[in-house]
Structures are given as C-alpha cells and as structure tokens.
Amino acid sequence: MREWLVDPLCGTLNYATGSQLVAVNVALRAGPAAVADPFSGEVFLTDGETAWVRYGAHGEADGGDRADGDGNAYVCGDGQAAIPVRRAAGGQGSGPGAGRRPVGEERLAPTADTRLVDVNLDPPFPGAPGFRAVDLLAHPGFVERFRPRVVSTTLALAWVAAGRRAAYVTDGGDLSGSVHFAAGIALCRAAGCVVTGVDGAPVGPGGRGLVVAADAGTHRLLMALIRGRGRDA
Numbered sequence: 685m686r687e688w689l690v691d692p693l694c695g696t697l698n699y700a701t702g703s704q705l706v707a708v709n710v711a712l713r714a715g716p717a718a719v720a721d722p723f724s725g726e727v728f729l730t731d732g733e734t735a736w737v738r739y740g741a742h743g744e745a746d747g748g749d750r751a752d753g754d755g756n757a758y759v760c761g762d763g764q765a766a767i768p769v770r771r772a773a774g775g776q777g778s779g780p781g782a783g784r785r786p787v788g789e790e791r792l793a794p795t796a797d798t799r800l801v802d803v804n805l806d807p808p809f810p811g812a813p814g815f816r817a818v819d820l821l822a823h824p825g826f827v828e829r830f831r832p833r834v835v836s837t838t839l840a841l842a843w844v845a846a847g848r849r850a851a852y853v854t855d856g857g858d859l860s861g862s863v864h865f866a867a868g869i870a871l872c873r874a875a876g877c878v879v880t881g882v883d884g885a886p887v888g889p890g891g892r893g894l895v896v897a898a899d900a901g902t903h904r905l906l907m908a909l910i911r912g913r914g915r916d917a
Contacts, residue, residue, distance in 0.1 A: 686715075689712075689861065690711075691710075694709055697836065698836055705839060709868065721842075728792070730875070735875040739788065792845045795850075795898050796851070796902040799829065799830050800830070801832055801850050802832075802840035802852045803834060804817060804834075820909060825909050838868045844872055844877055847898065850898050852896045857892060858890060859891065859894055860891065877899075878897045880903070880907075881893050884907050895907065895910070
C-alpha cells in the first residue's frame with residue numbers, strides 16, 4: 685500500500701502574519717517528493733534519484749504551473765482555467781500568463797558558498813539541554829564561519845538542495861516520516877546533500893532532528909560545533 689505524506693502549509697504562522705515564506709510538501713514514502721513555493725511559483729522535485737527545480741513565468745501568488753505534451757507551460761490559480769505560457773526562444777515565456785521569470789527547470793546543485801545556515805527555533809526542544817539550536821547560533825565558531833537565518837518553514841530544506849543555503853539544522857525526534865520534513869529530506873538526498881540527525885546518526889527510527897548540509901566539509905564543521913569540539917567550545 686502506498687503512503688503519501690502531505691503538508692498543505694508548512695509555515696502556518698508565517699502565512700498568518702503575511703510573510704511569504706511557506707511551503708507545500710508532498711512525499712510518497714520511499715519514493716518521489718515535491719516541495720512547492722506557492723509565492724515564487726517554484727516546485728522542487730525528486731523522482732528518488734535526481735532532483736531539480738521547475739519554475740513558471742508568472743512570479744505571482746496565483747498557484748503553480750504545468751506543462752502539456754508539447755512543452756507549453758500553463759499558469760493555474762484559484763481554481764480557474766489554465767492560462768497558456770508558451771516557451772519562446774531562450775526559454776522566455778510569452779502569452780497572457782507570462783511574467784518576470786522564464787519557464788523551465790534546472791538540476792539542483794548544492795553548494796555552501798552562501799555560508800547561510802537556517803536553524804529551526806520552533807519548540808519543542810527534545811534535545812535540550814544536550815542540544816539547543818539557540819546555543820549553536822551563539823557559538824563563536826558558528827558566527828565566525830556562517831551567517832544564521834531563521835525562516836521557520838521547511839522550504840529552507842529545498843534551498844539547501846538548490847545551493848541557496850549551506851545547511852539546515854533542527855531539533856526533534858525521527859523526522860523521516862514527518863509530513864513537514866519527508867519531502868525536503870528526499871529532495872536533499874537526491875540532490876547529493878549530507879543528511880543526518882543532530883547526533884550524526886542516520887535519519888530514521890530512533891533518529892534525532894536534522895543536520896542537512898550542502899557538502900561533507902560543511903556537515904563536519906557543524907557536527908563539531910554541535911558536539912562542542914569546535915572553536916571555543
């Protein structure tokens with residue numbers, strides 16, 4: 685039997701306050717997954733082996749896009765009829781649904797070049813006092829090498845896979861079967877990120893939280909800081 689994990693709105697408080705930092709997460713357990721940004725129109729996808737981002741031309745908060753068999757994209761929103769956006773030369777969209785960004789897709793390529801690390805500060809904090817995310821943010825070795833960000837949505841996991849974040853850290857138990865995290869974990873694994881718990885163990889039953897890094901070096905550094913073996917620990 686197939687089991688789907690669906691989170692229709694990850695970043696509820698962000699959305700309630702008018703912040704456009706939310707995600708829609710859909711994952712088939714041990715299979716394909718997707719993380720959608722409804723405001724940018726980007727959809728981060730994996731078939732379980734590769735990972736890519738598909739983006740539409742609308743650039744508005746009016747829903748996602750889809751393509752027909754001829755490669756023509758369609759902007760969809762509010763349950764209304766799809767509006768065609770045809771791919772022009774160079775990948776630019778044209779037609780009534782065309783916007784600021786071309787229609788197309790790209791393979792995801794993680795990189796730590798930004799040095800930005802998203803840290804989830806939402807309770808509960810099951811790892812305390814042994815691990816507290818807020819302590820990581822205040823660690824001299826962390827602020828020397830990274831720049832913290834707190835967006836409070838698992839859209840940040842997709843950003844690690846896309847090279848927009850160097851890493852993502854959150855406390856918690858086993859998150860592999862969570863509707864909030866399953867899609868992002870699958871996406872990051874397929875993109876080639878390093879994915880473990882905050883204790884460095886594999887993610888799964890008995891696991892603790894997440895440390896997802898763009899590369900092995902970034903992951904080693906974060907684990908050293910978390911374990912208290914980094915600079916000025």
